[in-house]
Amino acid sequence: MTQNIAISINRFSRGGGMESYTFDLIRAFSSPNRHIHVYATKFDTTLPEYAQIDPQLINQKHTPKKLRPFFFTHQLQKYRQANEQLISCNPSDHADIFICGGTHLGHVHNICREPNLINKLLDKLTIHRNRTNYRTAKSIMAHSALMARELTEFYGVPSEKIRVVYPPADTERFSPASPEEIAAIRSRYGFKDHETVFLFPSTGHKRKGFDMLADFFTQTDLPVKLAVAGSPLPRPMKNIIELGFCKNMPELYRAADYTIMASLYEPFGLVGVESILSGTRVVLADNIGCTEVMNDQAGFFFSRANPETLADAIQKAVALKESGKHKLANPAEALTYNPSLHEHFGALQAMLEAV
Incomplete structure (x- = not known):
């Protein structure tokens, strides 16, 4: 050795x-x-x-x-x-x-x-x-x-x-929570039960694809919120909430219904794996590297080249949330590698x- x-x-x-x-x-x-x-x-x-x-x-x-x-x-x-x-x-x-x-x-x-x-x-x-x-x-x-x-x-x-x-990934720090714990965390962040909350962790909004996501969320009439954790927003926007810099990411992953990214370039994207380990499915652009280690249970995927696929992925995510079956009971089954x-x-x- x-x-x-x-x-x-x-x-x-x-x-x-x-x-x-x-x-x-x-x-x-x-x-x-x-x-x-x-x-x-x-x-x-x-x-x-x-x-x-x-x-x-x-x-x-x-x-x-x-x-x-x-x-x-x-x-x-x-x-x-x-x-x-x-x-x-x-x-x-x-x-x-x-x-x-x-x-x-x-x-x-x-x-x-x-x-x-x-x-x-x-x-x-x-x-x-x-x-x-x-x-x-x-x-x-x-x-x-x-x-x-x-x-x-x-x-x-x-x-x-x-x-x-x-x-x-830190498999001990990122882990699922009980429905009661999730409800308490959502209440602290002001997340409404009837809304599907998509967490967007980002300190570089342009590279992470914020513009594409903002185009959808500010125009949709779906009961959704885009929760931005990280860099400030340029201005207030419909259906988008600013959380600022957050140190307790495991808590945020658990509170959200999904984690979403639309990155222009993402060599891997560990946040996707961390979200899944926390029991929260993802909505990801298919050019993001971490999608290589995810199967269909992990969430929904879309193409940056076709905005209609983003709309379709979000609609499916909302429908799954409304069915009450959107959280992952066994996160390891959604990944194809041991993290x-x-x-x-x-x-x-x-x-x-x-x-």
């Missing part, structure tokens, strides 16, 4: 999916006889996981902010120890395992943004950095088959270098041993 493990991440602090994934790995690897180096540009020393690591600061205090990602890997190599295996959770070269949670060419292909000179230059630098990351990695863990396809089609990475391993950290850690260990 590997003893000398190193993990690289931009910032060792609460943040997005890759930061959460890093903490999962630390909890899984942590043991009295294992030494975990973590390379990062910033450390939150108040986190409980901080006590489980040997922090290695990559000092970028005098590096321009937009250029910091491009200098990170060079700085890391100066400090990296020869006898450790590196798991890269951020763009780094010479990783033993490179964790691919998304590619920049995939992002550019799916997200339309202003084609100004700065964006073009940063895109070019980022794509070049991606190529060196993938080329120098001994092995790549793709968090979805979508990622594996982008690696081979966009970057020419040999398929034998890639292994698809879906990301873990436990133990299962994921076993696959990661096998990859480390193979390299």
Whole structure:
């Protein structure tokens, strides 16, 4: 079993999916006889996981902010120890395992943004950095088959270098609640019994497809509400309620009737799995990566290219809610993989041993 493990991440602090994934790995690897180096540009020393690591600061205090990602890997190599295996959770070269949670060419292909000179230059630098990351990695863990396809089609990475391993979810934190508990939570949030509440977790409304959802919810006469958890709304809108930033996501998943996303680009989308584990079905665009691990019991799926399919999915969801059979009694039956950290850690260990 590997003893000398190193993990690289931009910032060792609460943040997005890759930061959460890093903490999962630390909890899984942590043991009295294992030494975990973590390379990062910033450390939150108040986190409980901080006590489980040997922090290695990559000092970028005098590096321009937009250029910091491009200098990170060079700085890391100066400090990296020869006898450790590196798991890269951020763009780094010479990783033993490179964790691919998304590619920049995939992002550019799916997200339309202003084609100004700065964006073009940063895109070019980022794509070049991606190529060196993938080329120098001994092995790549793709968090979805979508990622594996982008690696081979966009970057020419040999398929034998890639292994698809879906990301873990906290199977203890995200779990179903009793009807009585759900009713109490809904009452606190002001969710009406006769309304079908669709939870929309988002800190980036454009990429998450808010515009498409808003077009439907503001025009429909169905008894529905879109509950937005995360970034503020641009203005008050019919049938849309703003919850703000919410720390207790398991509670929100349980309270909602469905979780909904219409993302332009979503390499995986762990919120879909977390919702199902909480007993709440999903309504998802079929281009979202996590739909790969869901069967028909998981909910309803639609095409971003055809708004009529969104309307159809929501109508079916409302009908199921009104029948009283919309909650999942056994969430595991709606998923086609085991999302436990133990299962994921076993696959990661096998990859480390193979390299």
